[in-house]
Amino acid sequence: MKITKIETLVCHARMRNWVFVKVVTDQPGLIGWGEATLEWHTRSIVGAIEDMSHLLIGEDPTRVEYLWQVMYRQHFWHGHGIVRATAIAGIDLALWDIVGKVANMPLSKVFGGPVRDWVRTYCHLGGGKMEDFYQTPADNAKRFAELAQQAVADGYTAFKSMAVPSTMPIEGMKPVRAAAAAVAAMRDAVGPDIDIMVDCHARPSPAMGLKFGKALDDFGLYFFEEPCWPEAVDGLAKINAALTTPVASGERVTNLEAFKDMFDKRAVEICQLDITHCGGLSAAKRIAALAEAHRIALAPHNPQGPVSTAASLEFGFSQPSYIICETVHNDVPWRQDVVEEGFIIEKQGRIVRPNTKPGLGITINEAEVRKHPFQQEIVLREFSPDGAVTDW
Numbered sequence: 001m002k003i004t005k006i007e008t009l010v011c012h013a014r015m016r017n018w019v020f021v022k023v024v025t026d027q028p029g030l031i032g033w034g035e036a037t038l039e040w041h042t043r044s045i046v047g048a049i050e051d052m053s054h055l056l057i058g059e060d061p062t063r064v065e066y067l068w069q070v071m072y073r074q075h076f077w078h079g080h081g082i083v084r085a086t087a088i089a090g091i092d093l094a095l096w097d098i099v100g101k102v103a104n105m106p107l108s109k110v111f112g113g114p115v116r117d118w119v120r121t122y123c124h125l126g127g128g129k130m131e132d133f134y135q136t137p138a139d140n141a142k143r144f145a146e147l148a149q150q151a152v153a154d155g156y157t158a159f160k161s162m163a164v165p166s167t168m169p170i171e172g173m174k175p176v177r178a179a180a181a182a183v184a185a186m187r188d189a190v191g192p193d194i195d196i197m198v199d200c201h202a203r204p205s206p207a208m209g210l211k212f213g214k215a216l217d218d219f220g221l222y223f224f225e226e227p228c229w230p231e232a233v234d235g236l237a238k239i240n241a242a243l244t245t246p247v248a249s250g251e252r253v254t255n256l257e258a259f260k261d262m263f264d265k266r267a268v269e270i271c272q273l274d275i276t277h278c279g280g281l282s283a284a285k286r287i288a289a290l291a292e293a294h295r296i297a298l299a300p301h302n303p304q305g306p307v308s309t310a311a312s313l314e315f316g317f318s319q320p321s322y323i324i325c326e327t328v329h330n331d332v333p334w335r336q337d338v339v340e341e342g343f344i345i346e347k348q349g350r351i352v353r354p355n356t357k358p359g360l361g362i363t364i365n366e367a368e369v370r371k372h373p374f375q376q377e378i379v380l381r382e383f384s385p386d387g388a389v390t391d392w
Contacts, residue, residue: 001025001026001027001030001060001061001062001102002025002026002058002059002060002061003023003024003025003056003057003058003059003060003061004024004025004026004057005022005023005024005053005057006021006022006023006024006049006050006052006053006056006057006091006094007021007022007024008020008021008022008036008045008046008049008050008090009022009364009366009369009370010042010046010373010374011305011338011369011372011373012372012373012374012375012377013305013331013332013335013372014130014331014332014377014378015039015130015134015331015377015378015380016037016039016303016304016305016331016377017037017039017042017374017375017377018035018037018304018305018306018307019035019036019037019038019042019045019046019049019090020033020034020035020090020305020307020364020369021033021034021035021036021049021090021091021093021094022034022094022364023061023091023094023095023097023098025061025098030098030101030102031094031098032061032093032094032095032096032097032098032101032359033093033094033097033307033360033362033363033364034089034090034091034092034093034094034095034097034280034307034311035089035090035093035276035304035305035306035307035308035311036049036086036087036089036090036091036276037086037276037304037305037308038082038083038086038276038277039377040377040379041082041083041086042374042377044083045083045086045087045090048083048084048086048087049087049090049091051075052071052075052087052088052091053091055070055071055074055075056070056071056091061095061098061099062095062098062099062102064092064095064096064099064282065282067091067092067095068088068092068279068280068282068283071087071088071091071092072088072279078255079279080254080255080258080279081254082252082254082277085254085255085277085278085279085283086276086277088279088280088283089275089276089277089278089279089280089283090276090280091280092279092280092281092282092283093275093276093280093281093307093311093360096110096280096281096282096311096359096360097359097360098359099359100358100359100360101358101359103358104358105358106314106317106342106354106355106356106357106358106359106361107281107314107318107359107360108314108317108318108354108355111285111314111318112318113318114317114318114354115317115318115319115320116316116317116322117353117354118346118351118352118353118354119313119316119317119322119324119325119351119352120157120158120323120324120325120349120350120351120352121156121158121324121325121326121327121345121350121351121352122156122157122158122159122160122195122197122324122325122326122327122350123151123154123156123158123159123160123327123328123329123350124159124160124161124303124326124328125144125147125148125150125151125159125160125161125162126147126150126330127151127154127328127329127330127331128303128327128328128329128330128331129330129331130331130378130380132147133161133162134162134380136162137165138162138163138164138165138175138178138179138182139165139178139181139182140182141178141181141182141184141185142185144161144163144182144183144185144186145185145186145188145189146189147161148161148185148186148189148190148194148196149189149190151190152190152194154347154350155346155347155348155349155350156194156349156350157193157194157195157349157350158194158195158196158197158222158324159194159195159196159197160196160197160198160199160225160326161182161183161186161196161197161198161199162198162199162200162201163179163182163183163186163198164179164198164199164200164201164203164204164212165178165179165203166203166382166384166390166391166392167203167204167205167208167390168384168386168388168390169205169207169208170205170207170208171208173211176211176212176215177215179198179212179215179216180215180216180219183196183198183216183219183221184219187219187220192220195221195222196219196220196221196222197221197222197223197224197225197248198216198221198224198225199225199226200212200224200225200226200227200228201225201226201391201392202226202227202228202229202230202249202252202391203382203390203391203392204227204228205228205232205235206227206228206232206234206235206236206238206239208228209227209228209235209236209239210227210238210239210242212224212227213227213239213242213243213245213247214242214243216245217243217244217245220245221245222246223245223246223247223248223269223270223299224239224243224245224246224247224248225247225248225249225272226248226249226251227239227247227249229391230249230250230251230252230253230262233261233262233265233267234265234267236249236262236265236267236268237265237266237267240266240267240268240269241266246268246269246270246297247267247268247269247270248268248269248270248271248272248299249262249267249268249270249271249272250262250268250271250272250273250274250301251272251273251274251277251301252277253273253278254277254278254279255278255279255283256283256286256287256290259271259273259287259290259291260290263290263291263294263296264294266294268296269296269297270296270297270298270299270323271287271291271296271297271298271299272299272300272301273287273288273298273300273301274300274301274302275300275302275308275311275312275315276304276308276311277301280311281311281314281315284300284315288315288319288321288322291321292320292321295321296321297321297322297323298316298319298321298322298323299322299323299324299325299326300312300315300316300322300325300326301326302325302326302327303326303328303331305338306335306336306338306339306341306362306364307339307360307362307364309325309327310341310342310343310355310360310361310362311360312325312326313325313343313352313355314355314360314361317354317355325352327350334368334371334372337365337368338364338365338368338369338372339362339363339364339365340362340363340365341355341361341362342355342356342357342360342361342362343355343361380392
């Protein structure tokens with residue numbers, strides 16, 4: 001069995017271009033699907049996959065670990081930059097999909113069998129619709145409450161919001177009060193038993209992240225996400241130590257060594273590795289083992305396309321420390337048209353039962369993908385009131 005071709009299919013989904021990776025073999029009908037979506041870097045990803053494909057054509061696709069090492073260590077530069085790590089991830093997912101199909105088993109069984117009967121999921125406010133999730137002003141507490149109630153009406157027992165505004169490195173209490181009012185409105189709207197997450201998007205400095213965290217600590221958040229840059233590991237650890245709310249981070253971390261540093265300093269209680277950015281399932285399994293040794297939970301970052309979701313779920317069924325899966329369902333109205341999925345989502349509670357199909361259990365509808373060709377993504381940018389550049 002040999003790899004004969006590696007293709008990319010780009011599908012424009014408003015804020016993102018989903019980059020699907022198709023690994024073709026010399027066995028009739030045997031292909032693997034992966035995803036390497038990276039916002040605002042679509043052309044770079046497609047080019048990186050093309051560059052790496054020359055290392056893999058003619059190789060056995062079931063030698064996944066060997067091929068991962070080839071992709072990561074050859075071409076001189078190690079593959080932990082965000083573009084290279086994402087490209088590796090897309091190919092790696094497709095290779096594992098092939099392994100599952102050859103074995104005629106879902107990947108969770110390939111990895112040793114499901115460790116749980118179902119996986120809990122959570123949504124973004126607005127179901128991931130850009131205008132609702134990313135562009136609701138933090139001082140619009142009423143709108144946050146409405147969106148929270150809609151998430152619960154859609155069957156979710158947990159949801160994530162971006163209730164923390166962008167700030168300068170040091171500001172007074174006005175933005176902190178706005179964030180607290182938004183979270184208070186959501187808590188009042190949904191009651192004490194629904195889990196609320198707040199995502200800071202790594203916008204605050206460590207000092208401001210700590211201010212926000214302390215102001216929100218009494219609301220019983222499920223987790224407090226990216227309260228400062230993940231590179232500021234010491235600051236992240238200081239925030240985590242000061243709060244009772246668990247701190248979550250890791251979506252922008254792309255290599256095992258950086259995760260080790262984060263875990264050793266107890267900078268997080270929840271690891272949000274992104275399977276499509278950290279090097280794929282091969283790398284994710286190593287990160288998960290390291291997290292388990294530190295008793296750190298897993299809640300992978302997953303706002304991308306449907307192959308990413310399928311991979312995150314297969315990973316969740318195979319990992320004891322996995323607690324919840326991030327999902328989006330309303331980013332584009334035709335999301336389900338491009339994919340056939342093997343797992344079942346129960347509307348009440350939005351829990352997922354195991355996939356029963358081989359590999360990732362998904363099939364991409366290439367004709368539907370072609371209806372949404374590449375377009376430049378909508379650019380989202382942030383500036384401070386004085387015009388200085390800040391984080392989106």
